[in-house]
Amino acid sequence: MKKRSRGKNLSSAEKASQAIDEALRENRKSRGTREEVLILGAPGSGKTTLMRQLRIIYDPYTEREREDFKPYIRSSVLHALRQLDLLLPAETPSILKILDSSPTETLVLTEAITTLIHDWWSRPDIQNTSSHLSLDPSTMHFLDRILPIAAEDYLPSDTDILFCHIDPSPALVQLDIPFSEETRYRPFLHCTCVRQSLRSIHQWLPIFGEISHAIFVFNLNHHDDVEDTRKTFDLWECIYSSRFTRFAHIYLIVNRPSTFASKLTRHPLNSTYPDAEPDISPAAAEAFLLRRFAERDYSGRSSWGIPRWTVDLMDTEGVRVIMRNLMDELVQTRLVTVCGL
Structure with a gap:
């Protein structure tokens, strides 16, 4: 048995009802979708x-968008070092001086620089002093993750992106x-x-x-x-x-x-x-x-x-x-x- 085509053999009242229903659906879409x-x-x-x-x-x-965050996340490491350098006591060895880098320079995470930062951050005296400072959580996060962030196959995690500092x-x-x-x-x-x-x-x-x-x-x-x-x-x-x-x-x-x-x-x-x-x-x-x-x-x-x-x-x-x-x-x-x- 052949199915009747939709809309055929409908009374004028049924057609009018369909038209009203369709108009109401369109009205709801335009009023309530945003x-x-x-x-x-x-x-x-x-x-x-x-x-x-x-x-x-x-x-x-996406993976591509995470790749786009990598430069900002690596610059966030330098931002973390700057913030820490401002808060550490004067007698504490400055990591920026150890790296022979001023706060305005761009930091390239070579293997040697990454090792220096990791070893400095791992020192018991630095850890003990830092634990008593009002550090932003992002500072500790990026310094704790300095090794994976510097790796060639690094892809930012959600937490890395959340902590990432973009200026401006x-x-x-x-x-x-x-x-x-x-x-x-x-x-x-x-x-x-x-x-x-x-x-x-x-x-x-x-x-x-x-x-x-x-x-x-x-x-x-x-x-x-x-x-x-x-x-x-x-x-x-x-x-x-x-x-x-x-x-x-x-x-x-x-x-x-x-x-x-x-x-x-x-x-x-x-x-x-x-x-x-x-x-x-x-x-x-x-x-x-x-x-x-x-x-x-x-x-x-x-x-x-x-x-x-x-x-x-x-x-x-x-x-x-x-x-x-x-x-x-x-x-x-x-x-x-x-x-x-």
Whole structure:
């Protein structure tokens, strides 16, 4: 028996119903397939790490892209040596002097230079002194991995890419990521990370005036730098109270809880904030800092109920969980906006 051709022998009412269904499908596609997300935060907050994590989770780097990172990762070794050289006591042998290299020169990881760096970093006195310094985790990571990084067949790992230092950083990074497979509502997130500054906010923020969602990243470990935290809260205030983001849903990601507790022992919170209680616990210290965000809300746009999550952005699984939670928030937001629920 021959099958009837689709659309033949349908009544006018059935044809009209099909046309309406098709129009509704097209309308849903045009309205609900893209959510704009702007990634914001002060320099060093973790914005770049978050964007790289999203690539690792949703669109893994290809072998060619990993090859492209190799020069930056090897230059990150020199960056690590410079940072360490600034922090080590004057009586400690300087690795840059041992290499007969100034901080402005390019370091070529020959076999001889790699051996010198490895042997110097392995010295018990250097290890003991470094353990008492406030080193950035990337410094220790690259010096610990100096031998594999210098190898001819080296291909950067995900962790190498996450720690990689690129100077200057790209002015704009964009990434499309799919929505959670667990939900029937499946648009994609168009994430944009712009290299922002407080001085140029009047130039770059209007460009994203139609943004629907913004993630603000805050690094807990910057609590001991008064100037840095001031810039963070000033940037937050400008973004949160701006007329260009008045319709945006804003989320807060609190970065670096893993090292916050140990840093508090070296730099107590009340040494920076006199109104903080002495010997405050890490949880109470985090709550104290988060209240600073609420205190900068002069907009009157809403009560302080911004969704926020605390996560170490170097933890891929932690970021994966945060993104699932964020997607759940976006679904709820869309239901309220579209359906009035």
